[in-house]
Amino acid sequence: MNATALNRRSFLGTALSASAFVLVARALPGGETEVALADALNGAAWHLPIYMGLDADGTVVVIAHRSEMGTGIRTSLPMVAADELGADWKRVRIEQAIGDKKYGDQNTDGSKSVRDFYTPLRAEAATARMMLESAAAQKWGVPASECSAQNHQVVHAKSGRKADFGELVASAAQQPLPKNDDLKFKAASEYRYIGKGVPITDMNAIVTGKGVFGMDAAVPGMVYASVEHPPVFGSTVKSLDDADAKKVAGVSQTLRIPPLKLPYGFQPLGGVAVIADNTWAAFQGRKKLNVQWTESAHDSHESAAYRKTLEAASATAAHVERNEGDVDAAFSSAAGTHEAAYYAPYLAHAPMEPPVAIAQYQDGKVTAWAPTQNPQAVQDTVAAAVGCKPADVVCNVTLLGGGFGRKSKTDYVAEAAMLSKQLGGKPVKVVWSREDDIKFDFYHSSSSTYFKAALDAKGRPTAWLQRSTFPSIMAMFDPNARYGGFSLGMGFTDVPFEIANFRAENGAAEAHVRIGWLRSVANIYHAFGVQSFADELAQKAGRDRVEYLLDLIGSDRNFVTNPPQMKGFDFETARLKRVLTQVAEQSGWAKFKPSKGHALGVAVHRSFLTYVASVVEVVIDDNGKVKIPRVDTVVDAGLVVNPERAKSQFEGAAVFGAGIALMSEITAANGRIKQSNFNDYRVARINEAPVDVRVTIVKNDSAPPAGIGEPGVPPIAPAITSAIFAATGKRIRELPVKSQLA
Amino acid sequence: MSIQLQVNGAARQFDGDPEMPLLWYLRDLLQLTGTKFGCGAGLCGACTVHLNGEAVRACQTPLKEAAGKKVLTIEGLSTHGDHPLQKAWAAANVPQCGYCQSGQIMQAAALLKTHAKPSDTQIDDAMQGNICRCGTYQRIRQAIHMAANGGKA
Ligand code: FES
Ligand code: FES
Numbered sequence: 050m051n052a053t054a055l056n057r058r059s060f061l062g063t064a065l066s067a068s069a070f071v072l073v074a075r076a077l078p079g080g081e082t083e084v085a086l087a088d089a090l091n092g093a094a095w096h097l098p099i100y101m102g103l104d105a106d107g108t109v110v111v112i113a114h115r116s117e118m119g120t121g122i123r124t125s126l127p128m129v130a131a132d133e134l135g136a137d138w139k140r141v142r143i144e145q146a147i148g149d150k151k152y153g154d155q156n157t158d159g160s161k162s163v164r165d166f167y168t169p170l171r172a173e174a175a176t177a178r179m180m181l182e183s184a185a186a187q188k189w190g191v192p193a194s195e196c197s198a199q200n201h202q203v204v205h206a207k208s209g210r211k212a213d214f215g216e217l218v219a220s221a222a223q224q225p226l227p228k229n230d231d232l233k234f235k236a237a238s239e240y241r242y243i244g245k246g247v248p249i250t251d252m253n254a255i256v257t258g259k260g261v262f263g264m265d266a267a268v269p270g271m272v273y274a275s276v277e278h279p280p281v282f283g284s285t286v287k288s289l290d291d292a293d294a295k296k297v298a299g300v301s302q303t304l305r306i307p308p309l310k311l312p313y314g315f316q317p318l319g320g321v322a323v324i325a326d327n328t329w330a331a332f333q334g335r336k337k338l339n340v341q342w343t344e345s346a347h348d349s350h351e352s353a354a355y356r357k358t359l360e361a362a363s364a365t366a367a368h369v370e371r372n373e374g375d376v377d378a379a380f381s382s383a384a385g386t387h388e389a390a391y392y393a394p395y396l397a398h399a400p401m402e403p404p405v406a407i408a409q410y411q412d413g414k415v416t417a418w419a420p421t422q423n424p425q426a427v428q429d430t431v432a433a434a435v436g437c438k439p440a441d442v443v444c445n446v447t448l449l450g451g452g453f454g455r456k457s458k459t460d461y462v463a464e465a466a467m468l469s470k471q472l473g474g475k476p477v478k479v480v481w482s483r484e485d486d487i488k489f490d491f492y493h494s495s496s497s498t499y500f501k502a503a504l505d506a507k508g509r510p511t512a513w514l515q516r517s518t519f520p521s522i523m524a525m526f527d528p529n530a531r532y533g534g535f536s537l538g539m540g541f542t543d544v545p546f547e548i549a550n551f552r553a554e555n556g557a558a559e560a561h562v563r564i565g566w567l568r569s570v571a572n573i574y575h576a577f578g579v580q581s582f583a584d585e586l587a588q589k590a591g592r593d594r595v596e597y598l599l600d601l602i603g604s605d606r607n608f609v610t611n612p613p614q615m616k617g618f619d620f621e622t623a624r625l626k627r628v629l630t631q632v633a634e635q636s637g638w639a640k641f642k643p644s645k646g647h648a649l650g651v652a653v654h655r656s657f658l659t660y661v662a663s664v665v666e667v668v669i670d671d672n673g674k675v676k677i678p679r680v681d682t683v684v685d686a687g688l689v690v691n692p693e694r695a696k697s698q699f700e701g702a703a704v705f706g707a708g709i710a711l712m713s714e715i716t717a718a719n720g721r722i723k724q725s726n727f728n729d730y731r732v733a734r735i736n737e738a739p740v741d742v743r744v745t746i747v748k749n750d751s752a753p754p755a756g757i758g759e760p761g762v763p764p765i766a767p768a769i770t771s772a773i774f775a776a777t778g779k780r781i782r783e784l785p786v787k788s789q790l791a
Numbered sequence: 792m793s794i795q796l797q798v799n800g801a802a803r804q805f806d807g808d809p810e811m812p813l814l815w816y817l818r819d820l821l822q823l824t825g826t827k828f829g830c831g832a833g834l835c836g837a838c839t840v841h842l843n844g845e846a847v848r849a850c851q852t853p854l855k856e857a858a859g860k861k862v863l864t865i866e867g868l869s870t871h872g873d874h875p876l877q878k879a880w881a882a883a884n885v886p887q888c889g890y891c892q893s894g895q896i897m898q899a900a901a902l903l904k905t906h907a908k909p910s911d912t913q914i915d916d917a918m919q920g921n922i923c924r925c926g927t928y929q930r931i932r933q934a935i936h937m938a939a940n941g942g943k944a
Binding site for chain 2: 117118119120121248249251252253254255256257258259260261262264265267273298299327328329332399400401402403448449450451452453480482483693694697698700701702703704705726727728732733734735736738739740741742
């Protein structure tokens with residue numbers, strides 16, 4: 050082993066003593082894992098490595114290289130390491146990683162943190178444990194196979210000897226690294242934390258108000274900035290009168306942020322920043338700015354008219370994404386047909402913590418502190434914004450006050466860096482108001498979906514045609530992008546119904562606002578359309594909706610979706626049917642007697658490799674107000690590391706989904722976003738949210754871990770509108786429901 | 792004009808703009824960042840503190856209205872993070888991202904002062920000004936009941 054000058058401190062943010070040892074693990078293509086001593090890497094870049102160390106006193110240090118935004122990931126991944134190592138949770142320290150390419154992709158999105166890192170982390174911890182066991186065996190002159198690590202000690206059962214990890218670290222670091230094939234893993238029965246859960250590591254900090262979110266970070270000497278952005282996407286400052294703004298007490302000056310260049314990516318929107326010595330003064334100064342803006346190609350963007358263009362595209366033949374059998378022939382010979390179109394609006398992410406960041410530019414380098422899902426994109430965007438190398442940007446990741454996809458985009462951090470550079474290196478904290486957040490988001494696409502089915506005598510489809518049209522996330526990276534790209538693999542081309550003639554088409558659409566992914570992305574409108582249409586067909590056929598969905602899904606079979614998912618992640622229809630059957634049982638579906646204004650609805654959807662079915666109970670009063678007393682959700686996400694946190698994600702997804710179904714909507718007029726704060730961009734409050742969300746996580750430890758954070762969202766809206774139909778006879782074909790029932 | 796007030800038991804004097812909201816005084820000037828900024832418009836409850844024992848939105852409370860009064864923030868709610876609500880919050884694993892939770896706890900603490908054993912409806916009425924975008928509402932309800940029942944679920 051080529052031990053080199055590679056400094057442990059370059060792996061672990063804080064100092065570890067000289068006798069500490071640090072392991073690195075990475076996933077190899079094909080699912081294998083490789084583990085190495087960090088010292089032996091000699092600075093070589095490893096794809097997707099994760100880091101774990103043992104300090105001289107036996108403290109286990111796990112680097113959290115993913116961002117914590119409420120999923121519990123800062124707790125769940127270290128838990129895996131602790132269990133496999135035989136560590137005592139109380140002696141595990143979690144350190145948040147800075148942004149660094151050596152960690153591979155750190156973008157915490159796509160519900161993939163456990164999915165990607167469970168196996169390498171276990172291999173790494175098993176390696177460390179076996180080295181500790183060898184060290185103890187050597188010390189006692191007994192075979193290593195007789196030693197086992199538990200509760201932060203290595204125990205020799207025969208002689209009753211015990212040694213704390215701290216006593217063994219130095220010698221463990223000198224033991225040969227076990228080969229991958231020789232790794233022995235703990236049996237599931239030995240786990241103390243995996244599958245059981247521990248309280249989140251930040252619990253105490255959160256309930257005492259001491260947790261440091263991006264909004265709470267501070268650097269000595271920093272100034273505060275609030276940025277006036279162009280009201281229409283693509284417009285720029287024509288003229289500025291800042292005389293009154295500068296008269297506001299606490300305001301020192303204003304600065305320009307240059308306009309966007311193509312492709313937009315995650316760059317700042319440009320505009321005028323007010324610099325002040327506290328946040329409030331900066332906000333007050335903003336109100337006194339007089340800015341004239343140039344015209345933009347998007348000045349006429351109006352969401353109602355835009356909706357018509359999306360619907361027109363979905364009503365005509367479009368780009369074919371999937372095609373089986375002969376849909377057209379089946380339509381012409383069908384006993385009956387049914388068609389329907391659905392619409393869903395733009396949505397804003399609205400995490401409780403608005404975008405905020407601190408940056409300091411010094412000598413061509415930048416240090417940033419940000420609540421970001423994507424610290425490496427911070428490095429890239431900031432570097433491009435100030436003209437330095439990404440490696441010269443240090444991005445410290447704070448706790449995130451929610452992300453939902455918004456904080457994968459890094460415009461707000463680049464603003465802080467650009468302003469700090471203009472101020473000659475003074476640290477700058479950019480604080481977005483809620484109005485900035487709602488008006489200058491990367492919006493979830495508005496969408497039009499269209500469906501047509503040819504039906505046999507029993508009302509089962511013999512042919513299914515579906516079209517989806519929405520402005521594409523890809524437009525942020527390629528201004529000419531008109532088609533959905535990867536978004537089409539999200540609940541659209543992977544519809545799992547067993548229908549001989551099937552065609553899926555994607556209509557072209559131009560983006561007029563920034564588009565970005567929001568918790569579960571295109572699955573939201575695709576599940577809404579597909580599940581609603583299936584619901585309509587069941588009703589038309591006079592059949593039970595659960596039974597009908599099971600019939601549509603059809604036989605037990607595995608298929609590879611297009612684009613194919615990771616190895617081991619075929620679409621397994623048996624798992625989809627199982628969650629549906631189980632949720633029907635759990636919710637008392639078969640026995641429930643609907644009455645006027647009170648009914649159940651159901652939907653089932655697979656996303657992020659996780660199979661989810663929800664039954665929603667609605668009660669609708671005479672004014673058309675919808676209450677949701679209960680939601681039942683059954684989830685098959687394969688092996689689940691932290692079921693307690695997983696449940697909380699699905700509880701939260703029911704609330705998030707209820708907001709989407711009932712009240713959330715972004716609209717535009719004259720190119721400007723009309724909503725501004727929680728008064729007009731409505732999200733579910735405690736008295737509007739589902740009251741009792743009952744989540745069951747199917748135990749399926751033989752299947753690899755799948756997504757948790759996002760897949761709970763898609764089934765909720767169609768289950769709610771399915772229930773609304775059953776309760777009122779009114780079919781909801783556009784979201785949100787708002788006053789449609791009044 | 793100088794404003795005297797008490798924050799978490801300590802006497803404070805403020806000599807700036809009396810229109811400045813208490814929120815920004817706490818956060819930017821006193822570095823008491825447990826009180827959060829969520830909307831700045833009285834719409835989300837993230838900034839909830841107690842003013843003379845009553846829950847108020849710090850973003851809607853100009854400092855002149857806090858003159859001569861006692862402000863209690865999440866940092867001052869208990870000495871060791873052991874207020875019955877804080878304990879219940881941990882026991883019920885309420886927080887997800889956690890950003891809204893200081894405000895939720897301060898709002899709930901005010902509720903328990905007037906309703907020692909609140910009903911679900913009383914909880915909904917008292918808490919509907921506090922948004923949790925992560926959707927932890929059912930656990931918030933559960934934790935309030937727990938705290939009201941001496942820590943029992
Ligand atoms: S920040 Fe005060 S109510 Fe939202
Ligand atoms: S826990 Fe995230 S907003 Fe409430």
